[in-house]
Structure formats: C-alpha cells, structure tokens
Amino acid sequence: MLAEAEAMAPLVDKENWDGVLAKTRGAPLTLLKSAALGLGSVSALARTVSLSLAKAAEVSEAAAEAGVALQQLEDYAFSNRVVFFNMVDKNQVQQLSEETNYKAELDEPRELLADVKQQIQALAALLE
Structure with a gap:
C-alpha cells in the first residue's frame, strides 16, 4: 500500500488527477475504504x-x-480534474494557461498524500 501511495507523488506534481483517482480506486489502496480491510468484520x-x-x-x-x-x-483529485470535450477545448485551455502563466497550488494535495502515507505507515506498524 505504501508503494502505491508513494507512486502517486509524481501524479500529484503533474496534476494528473485521473491517475490519482485510478490509484485511490485500485487495489490495494481501495481496501482501506472498506470494512476491516475488505474482510467485512474485525473477527474475520x-x-x-x-x-x-x-x-x-x-x-x-x-x-x-x-x-x-x-x-x-480522492475527493480533491475528483474536484480538480479537468474534462475536455474535444481537442479544440483542450488546446484553448492549454493556451489560456500558458498566456496567464497559471501555476497550480499543490500544497493541499501534497499534504493529503503525506497524511495517507503516514496513516499507512501507522497501520503497518500495528501489523509488525
């Protein structure tokens, strides 16, 4: 799980929110969002x-x-992803971004990712 979380860092830096979503919704990270790591109960x-x-x-x-x-x-990534309807739309957005020297503020998603990694490390420590 930690390796998957660490693999998200370059995706966050590139603002590849669809890539981040794919990681958060894929195995093994998705097990964190289900009861008892996907086993359904504490006894299981x-x-x-x-x-x-x-x-x-x-x-x-x-x-x-x-x-x-x-x-x-995941919520941050979903809220910040950009959906292009066609190549003209995508080119216009890229051109506007270049003209305005837009630079995304990535502190929040980086902090969220750091929190995910910290929580996974705490979980791993319990299992040692």
Missing part, C-alpha cells in the same frame, strides 16, 4: 491475520483512518 480480520480481537480492532480502526485520508485525497 483477526482470523485471517492471526491477531487477537483487540489487536484486530486496532488494525481495523487504523485502516479506517487511512481510508478517510485516502478519501480526502
């Missing part, structure tokens, strides 16, 4: 990973927190 997680119920509950909670962070990044 405990059996599958051979953890006590208490530890599995901690892991499930950490996964849910990571899922919230991931969802925030």
Whole structure:
C-alpha cells in the first residue's frame, strides 16, 4: 500500500488527477475504504491475520483512518480534474494557461498524500 501511495507523488506534481483517482480506486489502496480491510468484520480480520480481537480492532480502526485520508485525497483529485470535450477545448485551455502563466497550488494535495502515507505507515506498524 505504501508503494502505491508513494507512486502517486509524481501524479500529484503533474496534476494528473485521473491517475490519482485510478490509484485511490485500485487495489490495494481501495481496501482501506472498506470494512476491516475488505474482510467485512474485525473477527474475520483477526482470523485471517492471526491477531487477537483487540489487536484486530486496532488494525481495523487504523485502516479506517487511512481510508478517510485516502478519501480526502480522492475527493480533491475528483474536484480538480479537468474534462475536455474535444481537442479544440483542450488546446484553448492549454493556451489560456500558458498566456496567464497559471501555476497550480499543490500544497493541499501534497499534504493529503503525506497524511495517507503516514496513516499507512501507522497501520503497518500495528501489523509488525
């Protein structure tokens, strides 16, 4: 999961929001947005990973927190993507961007991605 999250950094830097969306909605990251890492319940997680119920509950909670962070990044990417209806439309947007020297402010998505990575690291630490 951490490798997938780290692979999003260049996508964020290039403002490739469709690429970010694909990563957040693909395996294995999408498991963070489902109950007990896709297993449905804490008891199923405990059996599958051979953890006590208490530890599995901690892991499930950490996964849910990571899922919230991931969802925030996904929401940002979805809100900021640009849909072009044809090449003329795309060329006009690119020309306007060049003429105005538009430079996107990427602090927010970078912070969201850093939060996702931090949450995944906390989850991994629980599983060690």
